[in-house]
Amino acid sequence: MNHAIFFFFYNLANHSPFLDRVIVFLAVDFIYIVIVLAGLFLLFHHKVLPSQNPVKEFISKWREFIFLGASGSLAWILAKILKILIHTERPFDIFGNVQPLFLEIGYVYAFPSGHTAVASAIALTLFFTHKKAGYIFMFFAILVGLARVVAGVHFPVDIFGGFILGALIAYLLKMYTIPLIRHVET
Numbered sequence: 001m002n003h004a005i006f007f008f009f010y011n012l013a014n015h016s017p018f019l020d021r022v023i024v025f026l027a028v029d030f031i032y033i034v035i036v037l038a039g040l041f042l043l044f045h046h047k048v049l050p051s052q053n054p055v056k057e058f059i060s061k062w063r064e065f066i067f068l069g070a071s072g073s074l075a076w077i078l079a080k081i082l083k084i085l086i087h088t089e090r091p092f093d094i095f096g097n098v099q100p101l102f103l104e105i106g107y108v109y110a111f112p113s114g115h116t117a118v119a120s121a122i123a124l125t126l127f128f129t130h131k132k133a134g135y136i137f138m139f140f141a142i143l144v145g146l147a148r149v150v151a152g153v154h155f156p157v158d159i160f161g162g163f164i165l166g167a168l169i170a171y172l173l174k175m176y177t178i179p180l181i182r183h184v185e186t
Contacts, residue, residue: 002155002156002157003155005149005156006091006149006155006156009146009149009150009156010091010098010149010150010152012150013101013150013151013152014099014101020101023101023147023150023151024101024102024147024151026143026144026146026147027101027102027115027144027147027148027150027151027153028102030140030143030144030147031115031118031119031144034118034119034122034137034140034141034144035072035118035122037137037140038068038072038122038126038137039065039068041126041130041133042064042065042068045130045133064129067125067129067173067174068122068125068126070173071121071122071124071125071166071169071170071173072118072121072122072125074121074169074173075114075117075118075120075121075165075166075169075170076114076117076118078117078165078169079112079113079114079117079118079162079165080114082111082112082161082165083109083110083111083112083114084109086109086111087109088109088110088111088155088158089108089109089110090108090109090110090153090154090155091110091152091153091154091155092152092153093108098152099152100151100152100153101150101151101152101153102151102153110153110154110155110158111155111157111158111161112158112159112161112162112164112165113145113148113154113158113159113161113162114162115144115145115148115162116141116144116145116148116154116158116159116162116163116166117161117162117163117165117166117169118166119137119140119141119144119145119162119166120138120141120162120163120164120165120166120167120170121165121166121167121169121170122137122141122166123137123138123140123141123166123170124138124166124167124170124171125170125173125174128170128174141163141166145159145162145163146159
């Protein structure tokens with residue numbers, strides 16, 4: 001089933017140079033835009049940048065920025081560790097007829113998708129504090145994950161694993177850090 005779903009989406013690639021460039025952008029570079037957009041959202045939502053004293057305003061709202069950064073960073077680190085421990089091959093390593101739209105440099109193994117884990121962690125972190133923005137960032141996470149399948153560098157199970165990992169990290173950080181922060185404040 002994993003392979004059938006992979007080939008369904010992978011067959012969307014290599015038909016249009018423009019579409020292929022869009023897929024590569026979403027699969028490789030879009031995660032960095034998502035990270036910047038999440039930070040900018042918090043800066044503008046909390047009126048840090050438009051305030052008279054942005055540093056003072058940022059210091060008063062630092063917890064949410066730390067929560068967001070910690071979720072994304074921890075998702076990336078744990079995804080890399082799991083890749084080393086699990087050793088799941090990429091589609092182009094298993095199937096000779098799969099030509100990825102770009103070569104995945106760095107980690108040879110695929111499970112879980114680090115890009116999707118980070119996007120998912122950011123989306124859920126924002127969802128816990130700002131529901132509407134969280135939905136938008138969930139859509140971004142789906143785009144990142146889907147593009148990595150279409151590009152031929154991940155199987156759907158890798159993407160699903162990345163979503164689960166990111167969501168789990170965001171949830172655990174919410175459950176264990178937010179109560180600790182509130183306890184320190186009282």
